[in-house]
Amino acid sequence: MDFSRLPKTAAIREVCPRDGFQSVKEFIPTEKKLDYIEAMIAAGLDEMEVTSFVSPKAIPQLADSAEVLTEIRRRHPEVRLTVLVPNLKGAERAVENGARILNYVFSASESHNKANINRTVAESLNELDRIVPLAGNGVELSVSIATSFMCPFEGRVSPERVAGLVEAVRAKGVQSLCLAETIGTCLPNDFAETLTVVRPLLDGIPAYLHIHDTYGLALVNVKAALDLGFNRFDSAIGGLGGCPFAPGAAGNVATEDLVYFLEGLGVETGLRAAALVSVARRLKEDGLATMGHLAASSFAREGRGGACPE
């Protein structure tokens, strides 16, 4: 394993306010959400997927998206705020409410796209054509391709399929891309294979990787990505997150674990794991469901967790 040619820096996009909060069954009151987001920003996070403009019927947890976006924009104009949108309607509502970075999502695999978005992939690409005109005049458009590595229904997604979608999306003129390992079961050889096939097609467009940690593979996949020059990652404080249509999938790689890993390998993130652990502990103390590795260990040192035997 080579450690001599890692990227010097990495960018981390915090997705807990979107992917994490939507995975918590109960609606987190807006004031509480704003408090958590404040704590994340205070811990140094300067890029964040802050909410999602989806139907409140589909995801009632994020029914306050307009309020959250507006308020955080007002308080923190310096933070890069992304909002997830699954369709034109969401994208329009996001822009009306001041969104400056739209993250349009669809899945590489037909069956997951159908379950998650209720569209064929071709229909999702057509919908993207209708969203593209919203970009410009200070609005950026990003596209997230879910199940870019593994599909909960179809298994391994072929790199060629993902490559074709990356080319199709890039040709439409988006400002960045995100490839998601939605279910967290992809082995690093397969993960690296897809990235190797996709990399030459990116043509300078920033590409984020969004990695869930279901089978404990997140950090080894991050290492595989770093080896190929990828250095933008989504992660969620406390390891929160999931996908309603990926049965058995666990949360995102925890931001604090990722920062410990990257900083330990000499890849600068501008963040400190200890500050992030404090926020993760607070989420756990407030009864949110999951917990990353560093936070669990931090609790266990006080005899408050399940990690330490006695």
Added chain:
Amino acid sequence: MDFSRLPKTAAIREVCPRDGFQSVKEFIPTEKKLDYIEAMIAAGLDEMEVTSFVSPKAIPQLADSAEVLTEIRRRHPEVRLTVLVPNLKGAERAVENGARILNYVFSASESHNKANINRTVAESLNELDRIVPLAGNGVELSVSIATSFMCPFEGRVSPERVAGLVEAVRAKGVQSLCLAETIGTCLPNDFAETLTVVRPLLDGIPAYLHIHDTYGLALVNVKAALDLGFNRFDSAIGGLGGCPFAPGAAGNVATEDLVYFLEGLGVETGLRAAALVSVARRLKEDGLATMGHLAASSFAREGRGGACPE
């Protein structure tokens, strides 16, 4: 990340009956322990650290070591059974009770050895001299060096210190070695550095790696080890385990997670992850404290775990 030069096979030594069961607060009744061990053997595990001959005052959970060893030896003469011993007294008792592989443990770092064994490292090496004569006539002697990478009190343990200890131990004529990442916080660059320094000194002696998963680094460290040709691993079904004197340390890498990883990379273990997950689920259903990634995901698919959001 290179996947073309991995070892073709790997050996897995199941340590749940020792490292796992000692980490469960309540005494697991002997019949229950035997049932679990039977299930592990039925799942294909053919090498196992089955108990520990320590003072029942120090570790009451394993007070039935003689009975467990005798019974599993009688039922399964084909399984390679190791027993952990912290001193001459334990080693003698183990041999009297039919142990065929002794695993003598001490720590590379002075402060952890003091906390765990109440000896200096020099005293532990002297004690080893008294144990060596027990080997031979069908009795093998292995030595585990705890805190070979990180110490909970001293931080990073220098590779040179570990190399010196490996040389000292090997010179005494042991049949195998084990290097333990006792606290599970070592980054893969440091992990690989220690293995790189130690490797030339092994001189053909089989070397196991014992890796806890506290910060989610177990599998990336396994990959780093494979890259250096190491292919013997300790692991515990369900990720059970810990160290009473490593505050905040989590359990071992889960056997089922390790098998999924190795088999997925084409490294043959002779084991199937699905069979191991069944045993891990049983341990969890019986109220034992921890759970590996695959087992957690398996429960979550049924809506019974915390991994899946809805």
